Amino acid sequence: MKQPIRFVRIIGCLVIVLLLLTPASYADTPAPIDDWMETIEESYLNRAYIDMDGAYLGQCVDLAFFYAADIFDHVGFRQTIGLGNANQLFWSASDDYFEAIPYQGQPPQVGDIVSWDHYANGHVGIVFEVTEDRFFIYEQNSNMMGTAPVTIREIVAPDYGLPYMSYQPIGYLRPILETEPVEPTPAPISVIDVQH
Ligand SMILES: [Ca+2]
Numbered sequence: 001m002k003q004p005i006r007f008v009r010i011i012g013c014l015v016i017v018l019l020l021l022t023p024a025s026y027a028d029t030p031a032p033i034d035d036w037m038e039t040i041e042e043s044y045l046n047r048a049y050i051d052m053d054g055a056y057l058g059q060c061v062d063l064a065f066f067y068a069a070d071i072f073d074h075v076g077f078r079q080t081i082g083l084g085n086a087n088q089l090f091w092s093a094s095d096d097y098f099e100a101i102p103y104q105g106q107p108p109q110v111g112d113i114v115s116w117d118h119y120a121n122g123h124v125g126i127v128f129e130v131t132e133d134r135f136f137i138y139e140q141n142s143n144m145m146g147t148a149p150v151t152i153r154e155i156v157a158p159d160y161g162l163p164y165m166s167y168q169p170i171g172y173l174r175p176i177l178e179t180e181p182v183e184p185t186p187a188p189i190s191v192i193d194v195q196h
Contacts, residue, residue: 029110029111030071030111030175030177030178032070032071032072032073032175032177033071033110033111033175033177035070036067036070036071037128037138039070040128040138040150044149044150045138045149045150045151045152046149046150046151047149047150048149048150049062049140049146049147049148049149049150050062050063050066050140050150051146052065052066052069052077053065056146057145057146057147058140058141058146058147058148058149058150059086059140059141059146060086060123060124060125060139060140060141061084061085061086061089061124062140063124063125063126063138063139063140063150064081064086064089064113064124064126065077065081067081067113067126068080068081068097068175071175071177072097072175075097079094080093080094080096080097080098081093081094081097081098081113081173082094085120085121085122086115086116086121086122086123086124087115087116087117087118087121087122087123087170088122089113089115089124089173090115090170090171090173093173096176097175097176098113098173098174098175098176099173099174099176100171100172100173101171101172101173101174102170102171103160103168103169103170103171103172105158107130107135107157107160108127108130108135108169108172109127109130109172109174110127110128110129110130111126111127111174111175112126112127112172112173112174113125113126113127113172113173114126114127114137114155114160114169114171114172115169115170115171115172115173116161116162116165116167116168116169116170117167117170118162118165118167122170123139123141123162124139125137125138125139125153125155126138126139127172128152133156133157134154134155134156134157135154135155135160136152136153136154136155137152137153137155138150138151138152139151139152139153
């Protein structure tokens with residue numbers, strides 16, 4: 001009986017090692033972010049724009065305001081993301097709610113707000129997918145008139161400049177949210193109980 005028991009132990013250990021080595025994935029994205037992206041896909045993407053501040057119709061910052069208001073739904077967005085133009089939000093966001101990570105060549109994470117500094121007011125978008133050499137954002141104001149719906153833009157490495165400009169991002173605002181607790185996978189009973 002020794003051999004089967006040893007085999008089960010080895011398999012059990014391999015399963016645990018594989019679980020520990022599994023890289024972070026979208027499953028690690030906090031639920032409020034996932035829920036917000038679902039709302040965008042179902043109700044706004046290529047359909048409607050969002051005007052949170054009542055000025056200039058659907059600006060890019062309105063989407064960031066909407067995002068902040070939704071994922072921190074117990075407090076107004078002015079107290080979390082702050083006020084200002086797109087190129088000011090990186091510094092005005094409250095560090096109780098967002099970690100401001102300066103751009104140093106690294107890719108963002110899903111859920112980050114990316115800020116760029118170009119023209120007078122800058123630009124922001126919310127990252128919904130990251131691949132090996134590019135990431136994708138939801139954005140507004142793609143027609144510069146404020147009347148365009150929420151759209152998608154692809155941002156390509158290495159400098160992550162906007163396609164129509166070549167500015168690097170100022171940085172990433174990363175929401176400070178709890179990730180979903182991961183239920184530990186119980187070890188096979190035979191591994192725990194059998195002692196010799
Ligand atoms: Ca507006």
